[in-house]
Each structure stands twice: as structure tokens, then as C-alpha cells.
Amino acid sequence: MLPAPLAVYRRLLEAYGAQGWWPVTPSGGRRPRYRPGGCGRLAERQRLEVCLGAILTQNTSWGNVEKALARLHEAGVRDLEGVLAQPARRLQGLIRPSGYFRQKAKKLKAFARHLAGCGGKVGPWLGGDLRQRREELLGLYGVGPETADSILLYAGGRPSFVVDAYTLRIGARLGWFRKASYHQAQSYLTRRLPEDAGLYNEFHALFVEHAKARCRKAAPLCQGCPLREVCRYGGAR
Numbered sequence: 234m235l236p237a238p239l240a241v242y243r244r245l246l247e248a249y250g251a252q253g254w255w256p257v258t259p260s261g262g263r264r265p266r267y268r269p270g271g272c273g274r275l276a277e278r279q280r281l282e283v284c285l286g287a288i289l290t291q292n293t294s295w296g297n298v299e300k301a302l303a304r305l306h307e308a309g310v311r312d313l314e315g316v317l318a319q320p321a322r323r324l325q326g327l328i329r330p331s332g333y334f335r336q337k338a339k340k341l342k343a344f345a346r347h348l349a350g351c352g353g354k355v356g357p358w359l360g361g362d363l364r365q366r367r368e369e370l371l372g373l374y375g376v377g378p379e380t381a382d383s384i385l386l387y388a389g390g391r392p393s394f395v396v397d398a399y400t401l402r403i404g405a406r407l408g409w410f411r412k413a414s415y416h417q418a419q420s421y422l423t424r425r426l427p428e429d430a431g432l433y434n435e436f437h438a439l440f441v442e443h444a445k446a447r448c449r450k451a452a453p454l455c456q457g458c459p460l461r462e463v464c465r466y467g468g469a470r
């Protein structure tokens with residue numbers, strides 16, 4: 234029998250603890266920090282930072298995103314007006330550590346212009362109809378499903394499950410799905426989980442942690458894995 238997603242979630246939470254996603258820069262701080270046990274409401278500035286980070290993290294490591302965000306902070310680009318006011322070349326230079334900086338500067342600008350046209354505040358804007366907001370995000374230049382769901386979940390606190398390569402890998406090894414599309418994996422999980430933004434927040438972060446700590450692409454560390462008892466792949470090794 235396949236393990237229930239909620240049972241997998243509980244095992245991962247027990248093994249790794251709360252992850253405190255999404256990291257944001259605290260008031261007066263210079264770099265984003267994880268907030269295990271303190272995932273309360275975000276300030277508007279932090280919500281915008283999550284949105285920018287969700288775009289900047291495409292095809293790069295989080296360490297590079299942190300560097301880009303720190304450079305934006307140091308340059309005084311801390312709010313929507315700041316992003317909109319930056320000439321393209323300067324914005325490209327500031328976010329250079331995140332890679333693909335020309336494209337990403339265009340994406341940040343497109344996102345910022347859209348947000349400005351929707352009232353300029355991330356919190357109220359993302360608080361609207363969930364399907365509509367997701368469609369809107371998906372219509373923006375450079376925003377795919379993973380980025381859209383990350384923005385909705387981590388900046389807006391909305392129940393929009395984020396799927397990534399780690400989710401697909403772990404889900405396939407557990408036996409939940411094989412060669413699933415983003416949408417197939419997302420609907421497999423959301424049909425079996427309570428619709429709860431806090432749970433979605435933590436589950437995605439735990440998948441990432443587990444994939445890095447044990448369930449690696451090559452040579453996963455199945456010996457001692459908290460999911461081994463319920464894992465089809467690990468159980469057969």
C-alpha cells in the first residue's frame with residue numbers, strides 16, 4: 234500500500250523539524266533568514282522580497298539569490314517603487330549573482346509593473362480569488378507554475394502547493410506517481426491533504442530538505458531514512 238502524504242509529512246517533520254520557510258530579511262537585517270517556529274505574518278516589504286526571491290531563484294541556488302537580495306538592499310531597493318525606479322542596466326548589475334540577470338531583471342520589472350497596476354501591495358493583491366491570482370501570475374513574463382505557487386504560498390499565505398524537481402523525485406520513489414507533470418503531482422498531493430497553507434508551506438520545505446539530506450538523485454542514502462519503511466524504492470534496495 235502506498236504511504237499517505239500526510240503520514241509522509243509527519244515523518245519528515247519529526248526527522249527534520251520545522252524549516253521556517255520562506256527566508257526573509259528581518260527588520261534592520263542585511264540578508265534573508267529562515268524563521269523556524271516564527272512563521273507569523275510578514276511585513277509588506279518582506280512579502281515583496283519573497284516575490285522577488287521566487288523569481289531570482291529560478292535556475293540557481295538559494296545562496297546566489299541571497300547575494301542578489303543583499304545587493305538590492307544595500308542599494309536601497311527595498312520596495313516596489315525602488316524596483317520600478319531602477320534603470321534596466323543597473324537592476325541587471327545588482328542581481329547579477331543570481332545568474333540569467335538580463336532575463337531576470339525583465340521578469341522583476343514585469344512583475345513590479347503588474348503589481349503597481351493592481352494597487353501596489355502584495356498582501357491585499359494576493360488575498361483575492363486564488364484561481365484568478367494564479368492565472369494572473371502565470372500570465373506574467375517569466376512566471377511558471379513553481380514561481381506562481383511559491384509567490385502565492387510564501388508571499389501570500391495562500392494554499393497553493395509548490396511542486397519542484399525534488400517533489401517529483403521523492404514522490405516517484407515513494408510510488409505516488411511516475412513521470413508526473415507539475416499539475417499531476419500537485420493534484421495528487423492536494424487531493425490527499427487538507428487545504429492548509431501552513432501544511433503546504435512546511436511540506437514543500439521538508440521535501441527540499443529531505444532531497445538534499447538523503448534522497449539525492451544519485452545514490453540516495455536509504456539506510457536510516459525516515460521514509461524507508463514506506464518507500465517502494467528504498468524498500469527494494
Ligand code: SF4
Nearest residue numbers: 448455458461464467
Ligand atoms: S528510502 Fe531512499 S529513495 Fe526512499 S525516500 Fe528515503 S532516501 Fe529516498
